[in-house]
Amino acid sequence: MIKIRINKEEELFGKLVKMGEDIKVACDTLKQLVQGVIYNNDDAINSNLVKIKTITEKIAMNREEVLELLYSGAFLPDFKEAMVMLTQALYHTGTSIKDSARSLASRKPSEKCVISVKESILSYLSIIQEASEKMITMLSTLSRDMQEALKIGREIQMLERAGDDMKDTLITKLYELEKEIDLITILQMRDVIFFLDDILDSMEEATLSVEILYATLKA
Numbered sequence: 649m650i651k652i653r654i655n656k657e658e659e660l661f662g663k664l665v666k667m668g669e670d671i672k673v674a675c676d677t678l679k680q681l682v683q684g685v686i687y688n689n690d691d692a693i694n695s696n697l698v699k700i701k702t703i704t705e706k707i708a709m710n711r712e713e714v715l716e717l718l719y720s721g722a723f724l725p726d727f728k729e730a731m732v733m734l735t736q737a738l739y740h741t742g743t744s745i746k747d748s749a750r751s752l753a754s755r756k757p758s759e760k761c762v763i764s765v766k767e768s769i770l771s772y773l774s775i776i777q778e779a780s781e782k783m784i785t786m787l788s789t790l791s792r793d794m795q796e797a798l799k800i801g802r803e804i805q806m807l808e809r810a811g812d813d814m815k816d817t818l819i820t821k822l823y824e825l826e827k828e829i830d831l832i833t834i835l836q837m838r839d840v841i842f843f844l845d846d847i848l849d850s851m852e853e854a855t856l857s858v859e860i861l862y863a864t865l866k867a
Contacts, residue, residue, distance in 0.1 A: 707742035744846035801855030
């Protein structure tokens with residue numbers, strides 16, 4: 649079993665876990681925003697959008713602090729490279745959550761469209777929420793048990809593939825509605841779906857950085 653001995657790295661891993669925790673809160677808040685859209689609750693939409701913006705600003709601040717730690721510390725180059733990749737992937741996860749929220753909140757989509765895709769969107773968000781929970785576990789495990797972190801990372805990758813299937817289903821449903829709803833709603837919801845896909849893609853990128861780190865330490 650490969651372990652990373654914590655000394656100066658403790659602060660680094662603590663900040664990465666914090667980024668993961670903020671991502672989980674942002675994912676939960678995104679689902680609340682979507683429910684606000686479904687039930688036509690403007691207050692829920694606006695308040696959750698503000699909350700997501702605040703959370704993603706915290707993620708961005710933590711990214712800067714992690715990068716400063718990495719570039720100012722005496723870390724091995726390969727370790728540093730993998731950690732930078734992980735940090736950037738977590739940051740991009742946050743920006744994709746914010747992009748999804750902003751796209752949804754930018755205008756009221758067609759009610760017919762919302763009714764038609766709401767169950768699939770909520771299922772998609774449940775996959776994202778599950779992946780965000782596993783992301784916290786992976787990051788928390790990273791400093792003490794790399795093999796367990798790898799295992800959890802593979803579970804996140806499986807969720808990403810399930811998300812791809814859900815994305816394809818949603819896109820198909822969306823274009824089946826093309827003649828029944830306005831073009832702007834089609835484009836708006838297409839963007840939302842692609843941003844949701846970006847969330848899972850960035851999470852997968854985070855797991856790949858863990859695989860690179862493991863291979864580096866094992867070499």
